Amino acid sequence: MKNYRQAGSVLTLTPSIAVASGVGYLFGAALFGIATSDVPANTPGEFKTDGVFDLGKTAGVAVSVGDRVFWDATNKVVNKTSASQECIGVAVESAAGAADVVAVKLGASLPAAT
Template identity: 55%
Template sequence: MNNYIQDGNVLSLAPGADVASGVGYLFGTGLFGVATENVTSGVAGSFVTEGVVEIAKTSALAISVGDRLFWDATNKVVNKTASAQQCVGIAVAAAANPSATVLMKLGSYVAVGA
């Protein structure tokens, strides 16, 4: 097939801000990735866009398996706040309140009736 480009699990993308390794970044309103290395603003770097990652979360928040997770770009964490934030994944393991991280399957998920 001559129009296949790549598998899409890891993409080379140039963020509009510096992104530390292991931290997420939302490109536009629909493409979220986690930096695999420190990436400088405006310079292409590797971002994981599919799979399961351990990512920072709002510490004072309990998360259950199956909870939709939203990106808080200001604090660079995921949480369960649906208003004014983009869904970037779903929890695949519970995370206690307090705790620093959660296991998240990358991807945007819309609940039925949402």
Template identity: 45%
Template sequence: MRNYVQHGNIVDLTAPVDGVLSGEGFLTGDLFGVAATDASVGQKVSTYLEGVFDLPKATGAGLIEGQKAFWDATAKKVTASNTGNTLIGHAVETAAAAAVSVAVRLAR
């Protein structure tokens, strides 16, 4: 097939305005991914769009296994709140309100 570009689980995206470190989540428009390497602002970075990743979580509210997970782009943390945040996937484990991270299966 001549128009096939790539599988799509890892794509090259432009690093956000403050750059990105390997393992950090970030948004490009409404597309959420996890950086495979460090990248400075404007550089292309290999970005995982699929998989399960341990991501920083906002404290104060927990998530239960299977619950929708949203990305707070300002705080750069996963939250259960959809208000002003972007859906990025689902929690694959329960995380208490005081937990600082949660495992999330990225949604497409």
């Protein structure tokens, strides 16, 4: 194919802030990736855009398998609040409110009902 560019599992992207290795970043309103290494602000770096990752979550929020999770860019964690946040995937394991992380499959979600 003449129009094939790449698999897309890892993309070279430029975040506006520094992103530590293993931390997520939301590009625009719909492209979320996990930094594969430390990426300085305004510098191209590699971001994994698919797969399952243990991501930090908001304290006190219980998450069930199949729950949509939303990115809190301020605190760099996921939660279940859709207001002013973007869905980045779904939980693939349950996590109690006291848990620090939840396993998330990136990009695996349906639009929230309106």
